[in-house]
Amino acid sequence: MAITSMGNCARFAAKPLTHGGTPAPVWLAGLDQKSLPQLDLTQCPGLVVAAAHPDDETLGLGAMIAQLVAAGVDVRVVSASDGGAADPNATRWERTRLEATRRHELRRAADVLKVPLPVSLGLPDGELADHEDRLADLLAETLASAGPGAWCAANWRGDGHPDHEAVGRAAATACARTGATLLEYPIWMWHWGRPFDTAVPWENASAVAVSGWAVARKRLAAQCFRSQFEPGAAQSAPVLPAFVLPRLLAVGELVFR
Numbered sequence: 001m002a003i004t005s006m007g008n009c010a011r012f013a014a015k016p017l018t019h020g021g022t023p024a025p026v027w028l029a030g031l032d033q034k035s036l037p038q039l040d041l042t043q044c045p046g047l048v049v050a051a052a053h054p055d056d057e058t059l060g061l062g063a064m065i066a067q068l069v070a071a072g073v074d075v076r077v078v079s080a081s082d083g084g085a086a087d088p089n090a091t092r093w094e095r096t097r098l099e100a101t102r103r104h105e106l107r108r109a110a111d112v113l114k115v116p117l118p119v120s121l122g123l124p125d126g127e128l129a130d131h132e133d134r135l136a137d138l139l140a141e142t143l144a145s146a147g148p149g150a151w152c153a154a155n156w157r158g159d160g161h162p163d164h165e166a167v168g169r170a171a172a173t174a175c176a177r178t179g180a181t182l183l184e185y186p187i188w189m190w191h192w193g194r195p196f197d198t199a200v201p202w203e204n205a206s207a208v209a210v211s212g213w214a215v216a217r218k219r220l221a222a223q224c225f226r227s228q229f230e231p232g233a234a235q236s237a238p239v240l241p242a243f244v245l246p247r248l249l250a251v252g253e254l255v256f257r
């Protein structure tokens, strides 16, 4: 797949989450015109979902995960970091407490999606690019034990967040080593991108067709991440503004392959 990530971190940085981003109706009108092919979930023999932070797996592919699990497919979630850097002003103690909170939230979301206890690798949030080789080794081990032909879904290498892109690159390395099928899911593309954006490899995109109940399950799972969606201490703004989840639910799930 063509790597188009150069510059996408700058795109995201230029359009921070406080600025709204591309609205869902703009996406829906654009995606209508694209008529993307659909990913055939019946071909999935097993899935490992690699996430940079606790919540990426749910925000990116929660409905697909719920639907595969209901079909009897073995789905495992690997969280590279515990998301301790979500508040850049936090003290070391606050960071440790946030990591524990987010690990707990991830376990609750996994319960909602009916996947087994996620594996938390504990790599440093915000610095995953410095640990890419280790992450690739760990993902390759997980994929090797997931059985032949397993799929690996990871954050997209062009998502515009350095940690997301590092997980995508590590997963690509692990898939090349094990023969697993790589799928990459965007999250922040839905914020900084546009429907006909040349920074997005639309030729490799497939839509994930899911049932309404699976989307409802995704919504419930996402609501487990209260530390991200609710106001912080002294009513500070939530890490993820209120428009983020409705937009993701509206546009649906998509992978690059």
Ligand SMILES: [Zn+2]
Binding pocket: 052, 053, 056, 161, 164
């Ligand atoms: Zn993330």
